[in-house]
Amino acid sequence: MKAQGFKGSFRQSMAWFHTWVGLVLSVLLYFIFITGTFGYFNAEVDQWMRPEQKVVAPEAMPTRQAMAETGFAYLRNAAPDATRYFISFPTDRNPSLYYYARLAEVGADGNNYINGYIDPVSGDKVAARETGGGDALYEMHYRLHYMPARLALYIVGIATMFMFISLISGIVIHKKIFTDFFTLRLRKGQRSWLDGHNISSVLALPFLLMITYSGLVFYTFDYLPGVAVVSMDISDATTEIREHLAPQFKPVEASGEQAEMISVRAILDAAFVELPAESVRYVSLENRGDKVAEYHIGQHSEGLSRGGALTKFSATTGQLLTDSYPAHAADVVFARGSLALHEGRFANIHLRWLYFLSGLVGAAMVATGMVLWADKRRTRLGKKGVAGSGLKFVERTNLAIIVGLPLGVAAYFWANRLLPIDLEGRADWEMHCLFLMWAASLAHASIRDLASAWREQVTLLALLFAALPVVNAVTTDVHLLATVRAGDWVRASFDLAALAFAAAIWLVARQMSPKVKQALAGERSDAAPVAGSRAGAPILQNRAD
Amino acid sequence: MVSLFIRSPSSNAAKRFRPEAVRHQHSTAIVEVLSIHILRRLGLSECNGLDGGLVENYSHQGLQPTGLTPYHLSIQPCRYMGNSATQRWNVVGRSLLASVGGFLFVSAVGGCLALLLAAAGLMPLAQAVHVLTLIGFVAWCAVAMWVFSAASLGRTALKIALVTVTALGLVFFLRF
Numbered sequence: 001m002k003a004q005g006f007k008g009s010f011r012q013s014m015a016w017f018h019t020w021v022g023l024v025l026s027v028l029l030y031f032i033f034i035t036g037t038f039g040y041f042n043a044e045v046d047q048w049m050r051p052e053q054k055v056v057a058p059e060a061m062p063t064r065q066a067m068a069e070t071g072f073a074y075l076r077n078a079a080p081d082a083t084r085y086f087i088s089f090p091t092d093r094n095p096s097l098y099y100y101a102r103l104a105e106v107g108a109d110g111n112n113y114i115n116g117y118i119d120p121v122s123g124d125k126v127a128a129r130e131t132g133g134g135d136a137l138y139e140m141h142y143r144l145h146y147m148p149a150r151l152a153l154y155i156v157g158i159a160t161m162f163m164f165i166s167l168i169s170g171i172v173i174h175k176k177i178f179t180d181f182f183t184l185r186l187r188k189g190q191r192s193w194l195d196g197h198n199i200s201s202v203l204a205l206p207f208l209l210m211i212t213y214s215g216l217v218f219y220t221f222d223y224l225p226g227v228a229v230v231s232m233d234i235s236d237a238t239t240e241i242r243e244h245l246a247p248q249f250k251p252v253e254a255s256g257e258q259a260e261m262i263s264v265r266a267i268l269d270a271a272f273v274e275l276p277a278e279s280v281r282y283v284s285l286e287n288r289g290d291k292v293a294e295y296h297i298g299q300h301s302e303g304l305s306r307g308g309a310l311t312k313f314s315a316t317t318g319q320l321l322t323d324s325y326p327a328h329a330a331d332v333v334f335a336r337g338s339l340a341l342h343e344g345r346f347a348n349i350h351l352r353w354l355y356f357l358s359g360l361v362g363a364a365m366v367a368t369g370m371v372l373w374a375d376k377r378r379t380r381l382g383k384k385g386v387a388g389s390g391l392k393f394v395e396r397t398n399l400a401i402i403v404g405l406p407l408g409v410a411a412y413f414w415a416n417r418l419l420p421i422d423l424e425g426r427a428d429w430e431m432h433c434l435f436l437m438w439a440a441s442l443a444h445a446s447i448r449d450l451a452s453a454w455r456e457q458v459t460l461l462a463l464l465f466a467a468l469p470v471v472n473a474v475t476t477d478v479h480l481l482a483t484v485r486a487g488d489w490v491r492a493s494f495d496l497a498a499l500a501f502a503a504a505i506w507l508v509a510r511q512m513s514p515k516v517k518q519a520l521a522g523e524r525s526d527a528a529p530v531a532g533s534r535a536g537a538p539i540l541q542n543r544a545d
Numbered sequence: 546m547v548s549l550f551i552r553s554p555s556s557n558a559a560k561r562f563r564p565e566a567v568r569h570q571h572s573t574a575i576v577e578v579l580s581i582h583i584l585r586r587l588g589l590s591e592c593n594g595l596d597g598g599l600v601e602n603y604s605h606q607g608l609q610p611t612g613l614t615p616y617h618l619s620i621q622p623c624r625y626m627g628n629s630a631t632q633r634w635n636v637v638g639r640s641l642l643a644s645v646g647g648f649l650f651v652s653a654v655g656g657c658l659a660l661l662l663a664a665a666g667l668m669p670l671a672q673a674v675h676v677l678t679l680i681g682f683v684a685w686c687a688v689a690m691w692v693f694s695a696a697s698l699g700r701t702a703l704k705i706a707l708v709t710v711t712a713l714g715l716v717f718f719l720r721f
Contacts, residue, residue, distance in 0.1 A: 005694045006639070013694040165686045172690070216682045220675070224685070226652020227678045230716055231659040232670060244671035329668075331676045 014169045022166040022369050027401050028159045030366045034405050036141030036211075037359030038134055040344055040352050043093035045134025048494040049416045051476040052128040054119065055095045055488050062120055064089060064277045067097055068264045070123040072285070075101050079114055083254070086284040089120075093490075096126050130426040131416055137409070142218075145431060157223040160215045167208055170201060190379050193372040200365035207358040208365070214342035217335050245332055248310045248325045257291040259316045267295045267313050270320075275299065281308060285315055294321060304346060306339040367402045374398055396445040396453070403457040404441030410464035411437035413498075417475045458509040466502035469495035638698050643689035646705050650688055651681045653712035660719040 007013040022029075038045060047053060062070070071087035079085075079101035088098040096117035106112045117126040144152035201208065216223055221241065228237045243250060264283060271280070279299045287293040293315035299308035312321040328336065340346055344355045374394045381387055387395075415433035419426055445453045472495060473479030483492035655677035662677075663670040688705070695701040 005696050006635075010694050014690065017690065017693040161682070161685070164682065165689050168686050169690055213682065217679065220678050224648075224651065224678050224681050226648060227655035227659060227681055228674045230652050230656025230713070231663075231674055231720070237674075240671040241675065244669070244675060329672050331672055331679065335675070335679065 011173050011175075015173045018166055018169040018173055019373065021162050021169065022366075023373055025159045025162045026366050026370050027397075028155070029163055030363055030370070030401055031144075031405060032141045032156060032159060033359055033363035033366060034409070035137055037356055037363065038409075039138035039141065040347075040355045040359065042134035042138045043091075044490050044494060045137065046094070047490050048472075049131045049133045049413070050126070050128035051472075051478045051491075053096060053117070053126050055486075055490075056090070056119075056121060060121065061090065064272070064280055065265045065268045067120045068268055068283050070120065071097050071099050071118055072264050074118050074123060074125070075099055079103060081105075082114075083288055083290075084284065084286055085288060086282060088282040089280065091281075096120065129416075129421050130423075132427040132430055136427065136431060137412065142215075145435070153219060153222060157216070157219060160212055161223070163208075164212045164216065167201075167205075167212060171205075174198075174202075190372065190375045193368050193375055197365060197368035197372050200361050200368060204358045204361040204365065207355075208362055210338075210341050211359075211362065214338035217338045218342065220335070244329070245335070246307075252287060252292050252294065254287045254290040255292050258289055259291040259293065261285070261289065261293060261315050262295075262318045264295065266318060267315070268297070270313070270318060271297050271311060275311065279308075288315075291316060301340065301346065304337050304340050305333065306336045306343065306345070367398075370394075370398050370402065395450055397442065399450070399453055399457060400438070400442035400445045403454070403461055404438045404445070407441050407457065407461050407464065408434040408438040410461065410468070413468055414464065414471060417471050455509070458505060462502045462505040462509065464502075465498045465505065468498040635698060638702075639692050642698065642702050642705065643692040646702065646709075647685045647688040647692070650705050650709050651685045653709045653716065655681045655684070657712040657715045657719070660716060664719060 005013040007016040047055075061067075067089060068087055072085060075082065075085045075087075078099075081104045082101035083104055084100075084102035086100040088100075090096060097120045098115070099118055100113060100115040103112050103114065107114070117128070118124065119126055142153065142156050143149050144155065147155075221228060228241065232240065264285070268277075268280075268283065275297070280297055281300045282296075282298045284296045284298075285293060286296060295313040295315050297311045297313070299310075301308040310325075313319065314321055344352060347355060374391060377391050378387065378395070381391075412430055412434040415430045419429055419433075423429060441457060444457065448456065469480050473481075478488065478491050480492060480495040483489070483495070656674075659670060659673035659677045662668055662673040667673075668676070692698075692701055692705075
């Protein structure tokens with residue numbers, strides 16, 4: 001009789017595959033989920049982390065033309081030789097003007113660009129503390145940290161592919177997907193972890209599939225260049241594909257001839273004859289100072305697509321170059337839709353919260369999977385079994401990862417308020433604090449007994465988040481009462497969310513106390529094996545699978 | 546303690562649960578093992594079709610032996626038995642085949658199909674390449690699952706290699 005498959009039946013093989021594919025890079029996936037989830041509120045976190053940044057009331061906001069003039073005037077002083085200027089207008093989520101200039105040469109800091117925020121009313125650079133803000137936190141989900149961005153991109157790509165395979169194989173092995181949606185048995189040890197893993201994966205399955213696949217679509221040709229390499233000439237492939245994906249962004253080569261630039265106000269005045277001013281998201285000046293220079297006016301995206309309409313004007317003659325492009329092919333519409341879904345920029349505040357919660361559920365799915373794997377091995381050992389160093393290591397690193405990373409995030413926020421304002425490399429030190437706290441969590445988990453370590457770290461996590469509004473009140477003037485009184489609901493929401501998160505962690509800590517006792521029993525049994533075993537728990541001492 | 550009982554070969558459980566060596570020794574009966582002790586003692590845990598999870602599932606379902614049958618276990622070690630090094634190399638081989646082999650397979654087949662779509666005038670080459678790359682992620686996932694579910698690593702590798710080489714041959718024909 002022919003053997004059925006690698007590990008028995010197809011479903012059994014996939015169960016094994018799902019376990020290991022999910023487990024191998026689970027640490028990285030958990031990191032990606034937690035940091036990436038902050039991307040849905042990166043601008044809001046930014047505001048909280050820059051308490052000096054003023055919030056301008058909508059009625060006091062200058063016109064788009066005035067703000068563009070202000071921004072370009074600032075850039076002419078800050079980057080007189082730059083070849084590209086870019087100004088992004090304030091939005092509901094960000095009250096400042098964003099500027100970017102591409103320099104002709106690499107600057108002293110090693111970058112060929114400058115960027116930052118300008119007060120839209122005064123035109124001064126926002127004198128906020130140096131901070132990585134919400135952007136640095138969420139960018140880690142694809143750039144990681146302490147490594148070259150390109151390398152990080154590939155590592156994250158591999159993790160994303162693992163996640164995708166794990167999801168599909170997880171669906172294959174799921175016999176009772178509908179039942180699992182409604183099944184959560186608390187305080188049942190391993191069964192609870194399994195239910196938690198199932199419910200978190202089933203509940204957020206559409207989100208998880210979307211976020212994982214669209215994560216691959218972001219860097220389609222970096223992750224899977226093979227199809228293009230096999231079928232196209234390498235020299236032409238990049239240009240042809242770029243023109244297919246974004247015909248409106250076809251780059252124009254500089255002519256080398258200097259020319260006088262028409263003012264940005266004049267161009268916007270002309271553009272606003274047709275375009276509603278509030279629909280414009282940004283204005284940029286390409287090939288600045290050159291005869292072929294162009295003003296690009298980008299609009300907010302409409303519907304489910306990444307990137308809105310683009311209108312181009314000649315910067316030397318003021319002539320409208322084009323405001324319409326060939327319709328995107330279906331595959332490009334699909335890809336842009338996927339990216340828009342991934343980033344959720346179209347989402348209103350309610351949908352943004354749903355995104356945020358789905359991201360946390362994704363992290364919970366990975367975390368419960370990690371705990372379940374270790375717990376299964378622990379259960380198989382029974383009270384009499386002796387856990388190997390591998391299992392002990394996994395149990396302790398599970399704690400340091402699942403609780404340690406949120407502890408690191410809390411430390412990141414605390415560092416934002418407590419580090420000296422004039423500290424050199426302040427933004428870097430904020431990030432160092434995150435990783436130092438994470439390392440401290442691992443050290444603590446290594447030296448304490450497991451049950452105490454869980455209890456102490458979860459309690460510390462709740463305390464750190466609960467005290468965050470207090471630290472904010474002591475160190476800044478944008479405390480919770482002030483922000484609520486001023487109607488600054490973005491900053492107020494951050495403080496309130498920290499309190500809510502602390503309360504939720506506290507409740508979870510209370511729920512898991514029987515589990516902690518069980519883990520404690522497991523720990524003690526290592527030191528002093530007892531006779532007998534639990535009913536239904538096989539005794540295995542010599543194998544780890 | 547020996548906890549074994551005999552079930553009909555036609556039962557579903559028996560279909561899923563076939564220790565190779567047991568089957569060879571007792572061709573008319575399939576042995577279903579309800580205790581993991583015996584598996585471990587025999588070193589059968591690494592056999593195809595056997596894993597602790599299945600045995601645990603049985604105990605969760607409350608299945609009990611119908612009676613303790615004195616049974617002389619003159620079972621020869623099956624070919625996978627206890628050979629964890631072989632198992633490890635098998636997993637390494639499958640991992641390589643799923644990753645590198647899957648990448649080459651998807652690239653070759655995707656590239657070939659892109660050229661065919663463009664040659665048939667259904668869409669421009671750049672669009673065909675984009676479409677097939679987007680599909681390629683799903684195909685790569687499917688290949689990885691196939692590799693880790695197939696019984697024989699060698700036969701699967703051979704099939705993947707054959708399709709890849711054929712696709713590359715077609716690419717060569719279409720491009721040059």
